[in-house]
Amino acid sequence: MKRNNRLESASYFNQVMIILSGSVISTALLRRFRLPPVLGYLIVGLLIGPYALQLVPGPDDLHFLSEFGLVFLLFSLGLEFSLARMTALRHTVFGLGSAQVALCSLFFWSVLHYVFGMSSEASLITAGALGLSSTAIVTQELTRWNELNSVHGHSAIGILLFQDLAAVLFLIMVPALAGTSDHSFSLAIGLIILKGFVLFIAMLATGKWLMPFIFHEVSKTRSEELFVMTVLLVVLTAAWITHAIGLSMALGAFIAGMMLGESHFKHQIEADIRPFRDILLGLFFVTVGMQLDYQVLISNLHWVVLGSLGLIASKGIMISLLASMLGKDRSSALRTGLVLAQGGEFGFALLTLALANQLLKPGLASLIVAIIVVSIAVTPFLIRFNSRISLMILPDKPFEPSMPHDTRELAEATSELEGHIIVCGFGRVGQTVARFMKKENLPLLALDNDPIRVQEAAGGGENIFYGDSSSRKVLEATGVSRARLIVVTVNEYEQSLAIIRAIRDLNQQVPVVVRTRDDSHLEDLKRAGATEVIPEALEGSLMLVTHVMSQMHIPFRRIARMVQTVRQQRYQLLHGYFHGGHSQLIDKQGNPLLRLHPVQVSPTCFAHNKTIADLKLSQVEILNVHRKNAVIESPDNNFIIQSGDTLILQGMADHIEQAESRLYGG
Incomplete structure (x- = not known):
């Protein structure tokens, strides 16, 4: 009796192992073709079931x-x-x-x-x-x-x-x-x-x-x-x-x-x-x-x-x-x-x-x-x-990404607004902007495509409407031609890009401030028509630096001047960082990420006693050079590299690898 129980347990365990193994393999394969995993499970069931390979007698036991x-x-x-x-x-x-x-x-x-x-x-x-x-x-x-x-x-x-x-x-x-x-x-x-x-x-x-x-x-x-x-x-x-x-x-x-x-x-x-x-x-x-x-x-x-x-x-x-x-x-x-x-x-x-x-x-x-x-x-x-x-x-019906919203009603509700601020996206960031604008009694209108958020915010007294900010019809109804400023706070890069292009088709002059997660698309958004692009990750870094430096009793004016310089240079000082072993080489949109990488120069290196111009590093920038206890920021092309220097390179991963080979071997 015990032997039969052990055999049944072993058989049941074998069935589960077969199912799990087949599911892992099929799901991994289907993921490569961006197909839903449910198809993999169904195929596994078909193959191992009683009508095919008969690896599992039937579904009744499971x-x-x-x-x-x-x-x-x-x-x-x-x-x-x-x-x-x-x-x-x-x-x-x-x-x-x-x-x-x-x-x-x-x-x-x-x-x-x-x-x-x-x-x-x-x-x-x-x-x-x-x-x-x-x-x-x-x-x-x-x-x-x-x-x-x-x-x-x-x-x-x-x-x-x-x-x-x-x-x-x-x-x-x-x-x-x-x-x-x-x-x-x-x-x-x-x-x-x-x-x-x-x-x-x-x-x-x-x-x-x-x-x-x-x-x-x-x-x-x-x-x-x-x-x-x-x-x-x-x-x-x-x-x-x-x-x-x-x-x-x-x-x-x-x-x-x-x-x-x-x-x-x-x-x-x-x-x-x-x-x-x-x-x-x-x-x-x-x-x-x-x-x-x-x-x-x-x-x-x-x-x-x-x-x-x-x-x-x-x-x-x-x-x-x-x-x-x-x-x-x-x-x-x-x-x-x-x-x-x-x-x-x-x-x-x-x-x-x-x-x-x-x-x-x-x-x-x-x-x-x-x-x-x-x-x-x-x-x-x-x-x-x-x-x-x-x-x-429907070739005669070009796609217009509008929302199920009566734009005539929106236009009537905003007809008296002049010199107002339009906030595209009313999530946490959009709501923070709105709170500060309300304190200054500035006229503001918000658009969001989440019906629940719109319902709750409108119930809380916010001047918010349900609509797609990338729709020209919706933007026209909000009075974009009369707006003083437009703030884009949506999460997705593609959506931000569509909103900026729609705004610029209607109004070339209005300032557009765009919030983005990082600096990976900063230049693209600028080229599309954004007046200012605020990367959250870099602004968070600046805020942290401000608090750290103030704790070190550095004068506030000096801190403010340094932060403002970084912003004016489009966060150039903050681009790139030292990546760990588990870091990604690309961002979520598939674009290569800038990296920082140190290279120490020895007497046998090709770079020893060469100028930066001699190295011909066209795709990689030398941000600074650490020499003994000094740091030389942004060295020019005539700067001579010496043994013991540590060069901080900035660039894409493959370009840095090529530059490192050049520095070492010529």
């Missing part, structure tokens, strides 16, 4: 663990399901979102039931699976290409929020569809919805009154282990309660996420739970892939291709038409359709539940999963090139 992946996915979505965000996007969520789910589900149900002859129950669940899009992939790709706050980005997020709600409803419906006859279905679904509603109210009340007290007490212990265990206990308890009353465990996890999403501990919980979610969710997708029969897929390859094209085309067209009918311009409506044309991870979850409840046949489920997989594989390319595709389809 079903319990994989279901936890779905539980943690729903919990994470619940955390993000902010009631404030829902309120800010309520028109898109409940208008466009509900219309999209209803229209797409009805269309797919009709096709599956009347054209392909599927049962009403199977058609309904499959239609729900095809009607939902991928929250994780769409959000990730929109963020990657800086389109999350565009018109189509906001439309997509609003629709996805409603889809999350609809997915919960579909999860509730699956056991009701499987366990009842036609005449008792309405009674059963009504009873389950009533249970869900009562549970929802009870758990939200618990989250408001009990959970803050518990987590406050746990946080007092300052124990990370206790905090993580408490989060896991809350998630699993909620899942256990819903399972015990006949509902889905995923539903309980979603409500638990909403329960904790409004607390002050939301971000810490999200950070702590992410490793568990990603690992278990990967295992869930592997088990989905194990249910794919490649022979069925090969024999029905034409249906997979046609189904994927049909899904993307029909869903994209329906969403585009709905968005256009509900007031979006044609370009933004089309781009919204392109972004959401795929199936999603909830589709896998619904199909898995339908299989477990015997609502679908395995072969049919494999075919539908394959169609969703292909649509997901195409999604990164659709999102990346959605602007170009839109221009190809």
Whole structure:
């Protein structure tokens, strides 16, 4: 008996090792091609499953663990399901979102039931699976290409929020569809919805009154282990309660996420739970892939291709038409359709539940999963090139990155402003600027593309409007031609560049002050039309130097003169720094970073007794020379280098390497 238990444990361990090894390799390969990891998990499941290499007999042994992946996915979505965000996007969520789910589900149900002859129950669940899009992939790709706050980005997020709600409803419906006859279905679904509603109210009340007290007490212990265990206990308890009353465990996890999403501990919980979610969710997708029969897929390859094209085309067209009918311009409506044309991870979850409840046949489920997989594989390319595709389809409609904002209303609200300051981006930096301007009673107007921030700031009395600062229409409405100063405080370089160019197209004279993280794009922003560029990292260094020198009792006038000189020289003294062994060679935009590197000259070096002009170091600058106890700043070309000197070189990594070889060997 003990031997059999050991064999079973060894077999289970081998299965987990095979899955982890395959997942690591496939995910690493897909990352190189910028494809979503979910495809890697599905491919691994297909290869190692019972229909291919048979390295893992079947998904049943891993079903319990994989279901936890779905539980943690729903919990994470619940955390993000902010009631404030829902309120800010309520028109898109409940208008466009509900219309999209209803229209797409009805269309797919009709096709599956009347054209392909599927049962009403199977058609309904499959239609729900095809009607939902991928929250994780769409959000990730929109963020990657800086389109999350565009018109189509906001439309997509609003629709996805409603889809999350609809997915919960579909999860509730699956056991009701499987366990009842036609005449008792309405009674059963009504009873389950009533249970869900009562549970929802009870758990939200618990989250408001009990959970803050518990987590406050746990946080007092300052124990990370206790905090993580408490989060896991809350998630699993909620899942256990819903399972015990006949509902889905995923539903309980979603409500638990909403329960904790409004607390002050939301971000810490999200950070702590992410490793568990990603690992278990990967295992869930592997088990989905194990249910794919490649022979069925090969024999029905034409249906997979046609189904994927049909899904993307029909869903994209329906969403585009709905968005256009509900007031979006044609370009933004089309781009919204392109972004959401795929199936999603909830589709896998619904199909898995339908299989477990015997609502679908395995072969049919494999075919539908394959169609969703292909649509997901195409999604990164659709999102990346959605602007170009839109221009190809609507060549007479050039893309204008405007926001869903009535510019006439904005123009009327700002018509009396003259000589005002426009702040583009109302994050921490923008709000700091606004506070100082208000103290001086200077007229100020702020633009931001975060609807929640705009709503909260406007409620706090700020003169802020919702809009895209890179849109010429929005800038015209703010009175950019009458503005005295424009301050750009957004985080992203590309967005800052677009804003500056839009401003200069409308007003060549107004001063534009731009905040940036570092000095990597200082010259580019200047060339685009920025009057002043303030790099945060370098200004922080200057502030620190100011405090250090004042503590050393250096006269304030001397400190101020030195700091002002550095600013006038465009921070030349602060460019570059000594990099450690783990430092990057490029910045986040892929541009080479300036480095500082010391080179000590010995009697045998080529540079000994040579002038700087003799060295011909065209791509590297010698900032200063350390000679005994003296430092020679910015030596000229006639300066003679001697043995014992230490030269501080500034330049790119490869240029410094070439210069060092030149100094040593000639």
